Amino acid sequence: MLFLGKKMEEHGMDVSMVDSPEVASSIWKDDFYSSSVIPHVPALSNSGRRVCGNIQCTGSWSAPWRNRKRPVFETQWGCSGRCVLELVRAALRRESGEKAVDEDVSQHQHRMPLGLLLLSQGWITHSQLQNALRIQRGQGGRIGEILIAECGVNADYVARGLSLQWNRPVLGAHGFSPRSMALVMPKVFVEQFGMLPLRVAGSRILYVGFEDRPDASVLFGLERMSELRVESGLVKTEEYHAALRSLLEDKVVETREEFCGEVDALAVRITAVLEQKQPVASRLVRMRQFYWLRLWLETRSLRGFGNLPQSSEDMMDYVFRMS
Incomplete structure (x- = not known):
């Protein structure tokens, strides 16, 4: 899974410049991306007729009423329900056997807590942190939200802190179209994983925002489904929730x-x-x-x-x- 941070560093640029169209264009102008997961090559015989995609299929005959254009599963056609079942089983073995791209979880224990990070940067005071931690112990909640709501901390500082914590850029919601982004994936994933599709840039990069914790595993799944390069970042809480409400109200x-x-x-x-x-x-x-x-x-x-x-x-x- 490629992320924008490394690319920006190669060009000697700051991640906060990601929202500039000119900068984004210059970064990716030499990149040509295509998914290597499932090639779009239909299985055809020498006569040009589509053949069964099940490698274990031993039959050369299919029912005369069987449509050779449907159903297609991951570019493969099955000559019978049994062969379609084998194609599905192979896909499930692939999905079940793959290790999740989940470096964010594996490295989470080694990340500096957000409160300490903000304190080290001089963006909050020691008393503000202590007050926020006291409220969190009594009421629960995210430390960043508590600092903003109860301690008067600037939301920009919290967003920048999260950006440093997760090594992701801060993304803006400009260019966000609820109508098109609501079609990217089912609402259950937006709600379950907190991932908010923001926009497609250059017809090949899908930007996805998170409020506080990017999930590399689900981003990898989205990249495979969409066949677009997926780049993630953090979105300020107010912008995130405003865009989220608009998306959830649109047609999916x-x-x-x-x-x-x-x-x-x-x-x-x-x-x-x-x-x-x-x-x-x-x-x-x-x-x-x-x-x-x-x-x-x-x-x-x-x-x-x-x-x-x-x-x-x-x-x-x-x-x-x-x-």
Whole structure:
């Protein structure tokens, strides 16, 4: 997972300059990004007919009524429901076996606490920190929010402190379009992980903001689903919540949430969805305890930045939570 901080350092620039279109353009002008996770190469025979994507398929015959254009799962077509099931099982093995890109969690114990970081920078006083910690012990809550609300600390200082703590830039909400960003992913991920899609830059970079703690694992899943380079940063609390309210009020891709007890049952359920909905394209990624299946039901729904939909029409999301 590539992040903007290293790129900015290579150019000798400060991360606070990320919101400048001219700077962003100069940074990425020599970069050409394409996803290496799932190649868009349909399996075709010498005659040009699509062949079964299941490598274990031994049959050369499929039912005459079987559509050779649908359903497509991760660029592969299955000649029967059984073969589609094998494609889904292979994808689930891949998702279950991959190690989460989760350096943020593994390194969290080694990060300086936000209060101490702000104190070391001279942005708060010792008495302000002690007062905030006392309130936190009695009422709970985030130390940054307490410092702003109860101790009169400037929100900019807290945002800059979080930026230093997580080595991420501070992102602004300018250019944010609730209508388009609401289509990026299901609302459950926005609410569960606190990730807020902000904008697409240059048709290839998706900026995602967090209020206080970026999650590298879910960002990696979003990058694979969208086929865009995903860059993350911190957003000031007031801007974050204003943009979040707008996004949650807008129209999203139709989403169905289901619970599954085990992986085998999940494979059967996903296969049933694919056979019923007959998508022209579909993809599966894991987002921590969730499995996200996105369906493109018609060819026109494939047009957009990377794999991001332009509208909710002819799109469908399934979110499976493992119990």
